[in-house]
Amino acid sequence: MDRIKMYIDGSWVSADSGKYRKIINPANGEAVAEMTEGTAEDVRKAVAAAKKAFAPDSPWRQLLPEERAALLLKTADLIDERAEELAVAETNSMGRVYKETRYDDVYAVSGAFRYYAGIIHELKGEATAENGDLISLTIREPLGVCAVIAPWNYSIGTMAAGLAPALAAGNTVVVKPSSLTPVSTAMVFEAMEEAGFPAGSVNLVLGPGDEIGTELAENEDVAKITFTGSTATGQKIIENSGKGLKRCALELGGKSPFIIFDDADLDAAVDRLMFGIFLSQGQVCVAGSRLLVQESAYEQVTSMLKERIPKIRIGMPLDPETEFGPLVSEGQLETVLRYIESGKEEGAELLIGGNRIVDGDFAKGYFVEPTVFVKCTPEMRIVKEEIFGPVLTVQTFKEEKEAIALANSTRYGLAGAVFTSDLGRALRVSNQVNTGMLWVNTYMENSPSIPVSPHGNSGLCLDGGMAGLEEYTVLKQINLKMQPSRTGWFTGIEEM
Numbered sequence: 001m002d003r004i005k006m007y008i009d010g011s012w013v014s015a016d017s018g019k020y021r022k023i024i025n026p027a028n029g030e031a032v033a034e035m036t037e038g039t040a041e042d043v044r045k046a047v048a049a050a051k052k053a054f055a056p057d058s059p060w061r062q063l064l065p066e067e068r069a070a071l072l073l074k075t076a077d078l079i080d081e082r083a084e085e086l087a088v089a090e091t092n093s094m095g096r097v098y099k100e101t102r103y104d105d106v107y108a109v110s111g112a113f114r115y116y117a118g119i120i121h122e123l124k125g126e127a128t129a130e131n132g133d134l135i136s137l138t139i140r141e142p143l144g145v146c147a148v149i150a151p152w153n154y155s156i157g158t159m160a161a162g163l164a165p166a167l168a169a170g171n172t173v174v175v176k177p178s179s180l181t182p183v184s185t186a187m188v189f190e191a192m193e194e195a196g197f198p199a200g201s202v203n204l205v206l207g208p209g210d211e212i213g214t215e216l217a218e219n220e221d222v223a224k225i226t227f228t229g230s231t232a233t234g235q236k237i238i239e240n241s242g243k244g245l246k247r248c249a250l251e252l253g254g255k256s257p258f259i260i261f262d263d264a265d266l267d268a269a270v271d272r273l274m275f276g277i278f279l280s281q282g283q284v285c286v287a288g289s290r291l292l293v294q295e296s297a298y299e300q301v302t303s304m305l306k307e308r309i310p311k312i313r314i315g316m317p318l319d320p321e322t323e324f325g326p327l328v329s330e331g332q333l334e335t336v337l338r339y340i341e342s343g344k345e346e347g348a349e350l351l352i353g354g355n356r357i358v359d360g361d362f363a364k365g366y367f368v369e370p371t372v373f374v375k376c377t378p379e380m381r382i383v384k385e386e387i388f389g390p391v392l393t394v395q396t397f398k399e400e401k402e403a404i405a406l407a408n409s410t411r412y413g414l415a416g417a418v419f420t421s422d423l424g425r426a427l428r429v430s431n432q433v434n435t436g437m438l439w440v441n442t443y444m445e446n447s448p449s450i451p452v453s454p455h456g457n458s459g460l461c462l463d464g465g466m467a468g469l470e471e472y473t474v475l476k477q478i479n480l481k482m483q484p485s486r487t488g489w490f491t492g493i494e495e496m
């Protein structure tokens, strides 16, 4: 069985604790690898290595921007070369189906490395000479040691969203992945090692989130924490990093509204809706988990869901034909089943699904049926809280205003969608729905060059594009006088 180690100061190391944690395949409950369990002491070693690698005369700091770009590009190529292996590893530990890990996760990583390599030279300040002989300018400097803490869902993609811009901007990095999905992360580190990143510039620490994450948040030598995960953990990070006034970029949970008006192309809308909630078994931060449908389209939309959902190919996640696999862990299975029970108790009605799948080999894994609840109301837990599973809630509305009010009725503000053929309405709704990302007549399509910023309890950060790269720098203002001269302020001195 593979033993996943930490990567600190250019070497693969096991923790002194001597403890190992098994990585479980959620499709069958069997161990696929084991991971060394680090402690706060290992984090301190990794941060010290990253600090040393950030010293002005270090090999990493001596690299020109184009040399950093070359390392990022080489890593991207190596990741693509190992795409098959990487996808299988991610599917075996997270349960996300092969079709998704192979064609989404892997390219999210190599794509992020390529994108930030490509804009490295755009990282620059401003200058003005509007005050006569004074030139005022800004330069952008890297922050120092950046910590990237990643979740288990979309594990390498979310890691790359922080890691790639941090490195492109010239920082050194310590990464902490979820203990459920360290295998694919370690493979990305193997690619960075092979590409030639200098020792200490990239470090990987493994271990329990509370101990490792708290040390990263509190460690005085960490300049910035980039965290992707639940809102509850994000709040702890803000508390723990407060003393050191650390920069924090938080990408948190969501409960995204998916609004369908009766004038929409309902065939496309329902197709995107199913993609938005059942991709990765609903374990996606931007999952469109709340359907808000105009009353006049309710019958048509729900009967399309009833007809189409049974056709989803549920199966073992490594099978390239499978479209829907297991949840990530036994814990997540229990959480999702608890939410389904609470939905029933609070008076929602099941349109379809609602059960654990236990036929044949499915019984060994953590499979739950694609589930849709109708007759939902805003105060129900299944409507207010992030379930992070394949559970769609359905609410109806009469008018545009009501749709907007329902959309804005949770504390989250990550993403949302509106389906309509009325352009004016699409613009009004996009403008008034309080989310950081809004899709019109589509879902989960965007460009890496356009930045995004979550609203409400969904986070505090600016991610993507040039603005996202600049977030890994600190601005310095410099003022240059062309000719030294007195101020003329102290008049008595003027005669001297």
Ligand code: NAD
Binding pocket: 149, 150, 151, 152, 153, 154, 158, 176, 177, 178, 179, 208, 209, 210, 211, 212, 213, 214, 217, 228, 229, 230, 231, 232, 233, 234, 236, 237, 251, 252, 253, 254, 284, 285, 286, 386, 388, 414, 458, 459
């Ligand atoms: P989580 O908050 O439980 O864990 C995320 C990471 O934080 C893990 O690596 C974990 O070990 C670590 N951690 C745990 N306790 C910590 C602490 N006290 N200090 C620092 N780090 C700690 O989240 P999860 O269950 O792994 O991921 C699912 C969540 O992530 C969902 O809420 C989902 O919406 C969110 N998510 C958000 C985005 C986004 O871009 N907004 C993307 C993916 C996932």
